[in-house]
Structure formats: C-alpha cells, structure tokens
Amino acid sequence: MSEEQVSNDPLHGKTLAFIMEQLVERYGWDELARRIRINCFAINPSIKSSLTFLRKTPWARQKVENLYNRTKW
Template sequence: MTDEINYESNPLHGLGLQDLLTQIVDHYGFDILFAYLNVNCFKTNPSIESSVKFLKKNDWAREKVEVFYLYKFKNLPRPSSEQFALSPRYRIIPEGLTPREPAELSLEDAERVREKQALKAAEYGKTKNYRR
C-alpha cells in the first residue's frame, strides 16, 4: 500500500475544467476574467467551449484560472510557501478552512492590481540589473 496524499480537501478535486469555468464566468463574466488574468481567450470572441479548448492546451493559463478559482472565487486564504510551490490541483487546503463567498471584483480594482504588478516588475528589473 502506498502513502497517498488525500487531495480531496482541495475544491478543485473532481471538478472539471468546463464546470470550473462555467462557475466563474457565470459569477464574474469574461471581462473580469480578462482584466485579472490577462488571458486572451477571455477577450477575443470568448465562449466557454473555446476557453476550455485553449486552457487544456496551455498549462500556464489553466493554472492561472485555477488559482483565480481558489483564491478569488472560493476566497480561500493564500497558501503556505510549501503549498504555493505545488500546482493548484495538488494543494491541500488545511482542515477547518472552508470556501467563503466569492471576492467582489471590479474592472477598476483589476487596473489597480495590474499597475502594482507593473511597478513590482519594474523594481525587480532594476534590482536585477544592479546585480550584474
């Protein structure tokens, strides 16, 4: 008998990509998804079917959507650094933590988040150049 980790505590366990996407699109819409995730399948002629097809082919995009689902839609607390290193599908949600109401998001908030990320990226670029 092997020691298997019980991933059933993860809200993604047993949830198909189409169901996951349908839930978040029904709640937030494609505009919010594009604003927060910057994945083009949510902007150019978006549909559940075409988005699922794209996400199945692109692991990096699927992981962005899964992280969004866990930490914005299910509004779970951020994972520990150990869990953060794992793919979202393999993270263990500590016992006693349950999903909360979806986070309230807006296009204005998304723009502020993008601005912060751009500043961090610029600062990272500056410090990285100094280390050469």
C-alpha cells in the same frame, strides 16, 4: 483512495468546464479578461474556445484554477 479518505484538493471532482462556467457566471468575460490576461477571454470569448486553450496551456489553466480557489463562493 478509500471511502474513509477525503481529498484535500479543493478542485477534487470539479471539471475544468464547471470551473469556467462558475467563473464566467460570477465575473463575466470582461472581468475575467481583466484578472487573467488571456486573449480567449477578451476576444470573442466562449466556454468552448477557452476550454480548448486551457487544456493545451498548463500555465493558463493554473491561473484559472488559482482564481477559482481564491474566489469566495
């Protein structure tokens, strides 16, 4: 991609860790667990354990990315 081109991907340049930190700050773990039914959000949640799970589980990562894209910042 040249300097003149701009990515249309809203997640371009955002790491999964950044996305998770933003969502936890915005919603908190309880609300995240309510919005996305993933045990690592509901049981002893942490950014580290969530990242480990999300990196291995494409469907869960997609749900997190979709929530991030739908959130009005």
